[in-house]
Amino acid sequence: MRQLSADELAAALPRDGTLPGYELVGPPRTSDGDKPQSVVGPAACRPLQDAFSAPASATAAAWVNLTPDTFVPPTESLTFSSYRPGGASASLAALDKALTTCATYTLQGSYGGPVTVDVERVELPDAPGDDALSFRTHWVLELDGSKSDTFRLTTAVRVGEATLTLASDIGAGSELPEAKKRALMPQLNLDLLKSQTDALRAAQRR
Template sequence: MPGYIVTGTPRSSTDGGTSHADVRPKACRSLWDARARASTTSVASAWIPIARSVFAPPSQSLTFTSYGSGGAETYLASLDKAVDACSSLSFLASDGTRATGDVERVKNQVALGDASVSFRMHWKFDQDGFKSDTFVLVTTVRVGEATVTDVADASVGSQLSASKKRAFIPKVDPDMLNSQVAALRRAQSH
């Protein structure tokens, strides 16, 4: 991936699983799981943390997931439905408090693969007087019986105005994502 470096150890799983976060309402769980690299219906998955070669937020991870016959289409449809059903969700933060995040669909983010879903999550933290906002853009692209999910996280201090926070979306690099979609397509044709 020209212009990117691997920032951690790649990992893989053959059990899909779910994230360990306590997410409410349950109808929103699949959105959090997509962010956390988990899919209960997958056959196998692999993920890798990446960053641009030059300092440029956000931090990102790519997750490649394979499914049984019809599973990828069903999974993407469930994400699509959850985005429509969940305008907000709550989860247990690392400090044990319950945080609430807003969720909204992001249209026209990518036009790759067989189908795609993009959504933005946003929540605020106030830890010992330090206030920050976390923005996460999750983009899942289906190619045949597999998906690639790009999760872009950006945290900013409270210096952004309320209107800029409402409009802020971490950026997806369409060239990088397109190269990964093409790699998935090639892998499935063999």
């Protein structure tokens, strides 16, 4: 399957009204491999943070934000990324290695200071694509004396020489009981993942 440009990736993304139960937040955005990367430590854990958007090794990417029609909807993003030959496989292998070695990592940048991110691998039954990995991350931010928890579910799927990433974030006040926090955690929409895997595969075959 062939390498795709940013415009071709954007064209393969869904349009508003084509995903039952979802609304798109704005038009697709693109990058030709120049998206800014967060500061992550240790460096071996960087694939975990990069997977949220476009990995640094991608030659092009396109993404769109989604809002599901649910109570307390998470913030979701869908990203298509393309690579040079062998790059998509290497990206998933690096992510798998990071999931094996990094129970936590630190993040700096847009959060305003060092934040410790907890990592947990999620089993992915009946996964689409050629390879797939899924994991949850959790961190706590403090602002003006108030603490909030953020939970993110990230799933990466390799499709030939491209990947798709579906990431879902939700925030909760740290004072909430643990049972309520667990109830709010994003859940994977496997039907959405499969439909977008098919769309990305079809784009590479055109």
